[in-house]
Amino acid sequence: xxxxxxxxxxxxxxxxxxxxxxxxDEIKAFATEFxxxxxxxxEEAARASIVGGLCASGWHxxxxxxxxxxxxxxxxxxxxxxxxxxxxxxxxPVRPGDxxxxxxxxxxxxxxxxxxxxxxxxxxFDMLNAADLPVMTVTTHMMLERRPTDGAGEPTGxx
Amino acid sequence: xxxxxxxxxxxxxxxxxxxxxxxxDEIKAFATEFxxxxxxxxEEAARASIVGGLCASGWHxxxxxxxxxxxxxxxxxxxxxxxxxxxxxxxxPVRPGDxxxxxxxxxxxxxxxxxxxxxxxxxxFDMLNAADLPVMTVTTHMMLERRPTDGAGEPTGxx
Numbered sequence: 657x658x659x660x661x662x663x664x665x666x667x668x669x670x671x672x673x674x675x676x677x678x679x680x681d682e683i684k685a686f687a688t689e690f691x692x693x694x695x696x697x698x699e700e701a702a703r704a705s706i707v708g709g710l711c712a713s714g715w716h717x718x719x720x721x722x723x724x725x726x727x728x729x730x731x732x733x734x735x736x737x738x739x740x741x742x743x744x745x746x747x748x749p750v751r752p753g754d755x756x757x758x759x760x761x762x763x764x765x766x767x768x769x770x771x772x773x774x775x776x777x778x779x780x781f782d783m784l785n786a787a788d789l790p791v792m793t794v795t796t797h798m799m800l801e802r803r804p805t806d807g808a809g810e811p812t813g814x815x
Numbered sequence: 816x817x818x819x820x821x822x823x824x825x826x827x828x829x830x831x832x833x834x835x836x837x838x839x840d841e842i843k844a845f846a847t848e849f850x851x852x853x854x855x856x857x858e859e860a861a862r863a864s865i866v867g868g869l870c871a872s873g874w875h876x877x878x879x880x881x882x883x884x885x886x887x888x889x890x891x892x893x894x895x896x897x898x899x900x901x902x903x904x905x906x907x908p909v910r911p912g913d914x915x916x917x918x919x920x921x922x923x924x925x926x927x928x929x930x931x932x933x934x935x936x937x938x939x940f941d942m943l944n945a946a947d948l949p950v951m952t953v954t955t956h957m958m959l960e961r962r963p964t965d966g967a968g969e970p971t972g973x974x
Contacts, residue, residue, distance in 0.1 A: 693896070695896065737854065
């Protein structure tokens with residue numbers, strides 16, 4: 657049984673998850689498969705580029721963020737996925753050896769009109785490195801099941 | 816030498832790249848590493864979920880899109896990366912066996928004020944399946960080098 661339902665995400669809540677340490681090998685493996693630009697694959701070429709050294713693909717950063725929040729709360733929740741992200745901002749390069757955390761802030765939520773057994777939660781994810789500097793910000797529309805009813809037709813914990 | 820510079824991206828241009836065929840094994844491998852939710856890992860659990868069957872993580876879809884555009888034009892361009900995406904929309908599930916293409920539309924562009932040797936290109940990427948239905952839309956701010964000058968101080972091909 658999931659621990660967290662839609663009702664458990666309240667506007668203003670902040671939580672932090674991680675850390676996840678990124679290796680050079682992992683950066684290159686992801687790049688080889690999905691984003692083989694020199695700045696993600698080759699130290700020397702990366703040093704000569706605008707980013708000044710090997711860094712993770714922005715999509716790798718997104719995947720790492722997903723892993724951190726999956727382990728942090730998504731796998732314990734009645735998650736139904738997400739419809740998308742109204743913002744993905746790559747703020748600073750993610751480097752080999754970076755220890756990343758994700759700070760989650762719940763922005764707002766609403767019950768689905770067409771499917772009242774589920775709800776949407778808008779959240780902001782700030783991925784931070786060990787120096788507490790943001791490397792990426794993502795906002796997203798998560799979908800979650802509402803807490804099952806107690807049999808009297810009212811969802812337990814509904815407000 | 817790159818084939819495409821900032822000057823080669825003109826508002827209104829449309830091009831299409833792919834196809835890329837997605838396998839169930841690949842969907843599960845990505846999910847195992849980055850997004851181990853049951854709908855991306857287990858056929859039976861996926862059938863019982865809102866998506867009705869195994870589907871790729873949304874971040875896997877983004878990574879596949881990156882691979883398609885990397886092979887399509889990014890690796891032939893003077894790409895300097897991207898600052899982010901003002902929109903990522905997951906429209907329909909990406910399924911095992913889907914053959915995906917990406918339709919790229921150039922929205923607009925501008926020269927960087929602080930770094931006049933580079934420019935920004937805003938583009939929209941629609942990822943389509945074999946039935947020509949959009950499964951994902953991403954808009955992004957790409958950074959590209961401007962075409963090297965001919966020595967007379969004017970970038971070749973500048974308008």
